[in-house]
Amino acid sequence: MRKPAKPRITKPNLTWKLNRRQDAWEPYHRVTWTEGGKRKEKTVKLDWRGDAERLDALYWECRSGKHVKQAKPAKYTWRALIDAWRNDPRIQGKLAEGTKQKYRRDMERILEKNAGKDVRNTTRQAIRAAHTKLGETPRMADRYLQVVSLLWNYGANKLDWPLGPNPAKGIDHFGKQSEYEPWPEWMVNKLEEAPETVRTAAFLILNTGQRPNAAITMKFSDFDGDWMSVLDEKSDERIEVFCPAALRQFIADAPRQGAHVLAKNLTQPRGYYAVSSAFRNWRGKLGPKAKKYVLHGLRKLAIIRLAEAGCSDAEIQAVTNQSPEMVAYYRKKASRKALSRAAQQRRK
Structure with missing residues (x-):
C-alpha cells in the first residue's frame, strides 16, 4: 500500500507524523530543549481536520502558549x-x-x-x-x-493555601424562615399538567411523607409488598413504613429505566437540584400565587392529610418521622380546616 503524500505545509517547530492506522499525516507543534545534559521534547497534536486555515490558527496558539493543551492545570482547585x-x-x-x-x-x-x-x-x-x-x-x-x-x-x-480573605464572610444570610406552606389542593390538582419528573417526585414526597431528597432518591428495591424502606436523613437510618395502596400501585405501574424510581441512568437517581429546577420551571407557569410553595410543602401536606384522616400524632410520626412539635404545628391547620368545613356545611 502506497504511503500518502506528506503535506507541503512547513513552519518552524511544525512537524508531521504518519498515523499508519489512519493512513494519514498528522501535524504537531514541537519544542525541544536540553536539560541536565539530556535532550527533551514536548509536542502538541494539532487537530487541523485537513483545513490549512485551522492549522494556521492552532499553530499560532501554540507559538503564543495559548493552546488548551499548554495550559497548566490549576493547583488550588x-x-x-x-x-x-x-x-x-x-x-x-x-x-x-x-x-x-x-x-x-x-x-x-x-x-x-x-x-x-x-x-x-x-x-x-x-x-x-x-x-x-x-x-x-x-x-x-x-x-x-x-x-x-x-x-x-x-x-x-488546614492546607495553608494562599487564599486571602474569605469571600463568603459578611454576606447577609436570609436567616430563619417561616415554616413551609403546605400545598393547596388546587396546586396538587395542577400536577396532572406537570412534567413527568415533577409529577413523580411530588407523588413520592406526598405519599411517603419524607423529605424531598429522600423520596426523590428512592429505589424500586425500597418497596417490598406492603412495606417500604425510607431514609431518615437526619439520623441516617433506614425505617420500615407501611406503604399506602395508591403508592404501591404507582410503583407497580412506573416505567423502569434504572434502579431508582426517578432514574438518571441505570445506577444513579436524578439529582435533587435537577428535579427542583424542573419543579421551579413548572411552578413559574402557575402564576404568582404559586411562588411561595416548594417541594417540602408536600411533606407538610402529608401531615395534614393524615391528621384529617383521623390519625393520632404518634401515627403521623411513625409515617413521616417528623418531630412532635412539627406534627402539632401542622395538625392545627388540619383541625382548623376540618372544623371550618363542618361549620360551613351546616349552612345548608
Missing part, C-alpha cells in the same frame, strides 16, 4: 479542596452521617460548574450572586454560604 476535606479523618470523624450528606449535596453543587476552577479566583460578587439566585429556597441558599465559608477556611487554615 475546588475539586482538590473538596477532595482534601472529604478525605481528612480529623474532619470526617467528628461529623454525623446526616451532616456529611447535607454537605455532600452542597459540595456537589459547587463542583458542577467549578471543579477545575482556581479557588483563588472566586470573587465576593460571584458568591453573592449565587446566594441570591438560590433565594427561593432560603435555607439552601444560606447552607451554600456556610459550605463555601467552611471550605475556604479549611483550605486557608
Whole structure:
C-alpha cells in the first residue's frame, strides 16, 4: 500500500507524523530543549481536520502558549479542596452521617460548574450572586454560604493555601424562615399538567411523607409488598413504613429505566437540584400565587392529610418521622380546616 503524500505545509517547530492506522499525516507543534545534559521534547497534536486555515490558527496558539493543551492545570482547585476535606479523618470523624450528606449535596453543587476552577479566583460578587439566585429556597441558599465559608477556611487554615480573605464572610444570610406552606389542593390538582419528573417526585414526597431528597432518591428495591424502606436523613437510618395502596400501585405501574424510581441512568437517581429546577420551571407557569410553595410543602401536606384522616400524632410520626412539635404545628391547620368545613356545611 502506497504511503500518502506528506503535506507541503512547513513552519518552524511544525512537524508531521504518519498515523499508519489512519493512513494519514498528522501535524504537531514541537519544542525541544536540553536539560541536565539530556535532550527533551514536548509536542502538541494539532487537530487541523485537513483545513490549512485551522492549522494556521492552532499553530499560532501554540507559538503564543495559548493552546488548551499548554495550559497548566490549576493547583488550588475546588475539586482538590473538596477532595482534601472529604478525605481528612480529623474532619470526617467528628461529623454525623446526616451532616456529611447535607454537605455532600452542597459540595456537589459547587463542583458542577467549578471543579477545575482556581479557588483563588472566586470573587465576593460571584458568591453573592449565587446566594441570591438560590433565594427561593432560603435555607439552601444560606447552607451554600456556610459550605463555601467552611471550605475556604479549611483550605486557608488546614492546607495553608494562599487564599486571602474569605469571600463568603459578611454576606447577609436570609436567616430563619417561616415554616413551609403546605400545598393547596388546587396546586396538587395542577400536577396532572406537570412534567413527568415533577409529577413523580411530588407523588413520592406526598405519599411517603419524607423529605424531598429522600423520596426523590428512592429505589424500586425500597418497596417490598406492603412495606417500604425510607431514609431518615437526619439520623441516617433506614425505617420500615407501611406503604399506602395508591403508592404501591404507582410503583407497580412506573416505567423502569434504572434502579431508582426517578432514574438518571441505570445506577444513579436524578439529582435533587435537577428535579427542583424542573419543579421551579413548572411552578413559574402557575402564576404568582404559586411562588411561595416548594417541594417540602408536600411533606407538610402529608401531615395534614393524615391528621384529617383521623390519625393520632404518634401515627403521623411513625409515617413521616417528623418531630412532635412539627406534627402539632401542622395538625392545627388540619383541625382548623376540618372544623371550618363542618361549620360551613351546616349552612345548608
